[in-house]
Amino acid sequence: MNTMEKYRKETLVGCFVLAGLLCVAYLAVHLGRMEVIGGAGYTVRARFASVTGLRTGADVEVAGVPVGRVSAIALEHETGAAVVSMRINPGVTLAADTIASVKTSGLIGDKYIRLSPGGADEVLAEGGVIAETESAIDLEELISKYIFGNV
Numbered sequence: 001m002n003t004m005e006k007y008r009k010e011t012l013v014g015c016f017v018l019a020g021l022l023c024v025a026y027l028a029v030h031l032g033r034m035e036v037i038g039g040a041g042y043t044v045r046a047r048f049a050s051v052t053g054l055r056t057g058a059d060v061e062v063a064g065v066p067v068g069r070v071s072a073i074a075l076e077h078e079t080g081a082a083v084v085s086m087r088i089n090p091g092v093t094l095a096a097d098t099i100a101s102v103k104t105s106g107l108i109g110d111k112y113i114r115l116s117p118g119g120a121d122e123v124l125a126e127g128g129v130i131a132e133t134e135s136a137i138d139l140e141e142l143i144s145k146y147i148f149g150n151v
Contacts, residue, residue: 040090041068046100046113046130051082053136054102054111060086062115067092070113086113094130096122102136111136 051073060068068088076083088094097118104111115130124130 041088041092042090042126043071043085043087044094044124044128044130045083045085046133047076047079047081047083048100048102048133048135049081050135051084051102051111053104054084054113058110059112060088060115061112062092062094062117067115084113094124094128095120096124096128097132098124098130099132099134100130101134104136 054070054073056070056073058070059066060070068086070084071087072085074083074085075081084100086100094115095118097120099116099118101114101116102111103114
């Protein structure tokens, strides 16, 4: 085998490995629901008394249709409330009187944010705050209240 054939085979193998790595990176970004360099859309926030079980990356839905993702969850030290930042897809407009609720998909499924659209003419812009919220129902707390007679 001469050096030219060896160089050609090594180049072909290198291109194949590079193509494989690019495919793995593509799948990791798209299946992992990652956003590369910020992502499109706009961010709105909502304050909840409790967001038990809600995770970063959870869906944000309107009428059962995913319209965004939870981008961050933080504690507001002054009030003790949980502040949830949501990245809303471009083209989705939310009225200023939208109601945000923490819901569970199924009986013991994942938590998500359900947005109930309002009827106001004003819309939420980048950095807007959803004023009306409903916190998550803590099933364990309800069961313990029922068992110990505090219903």
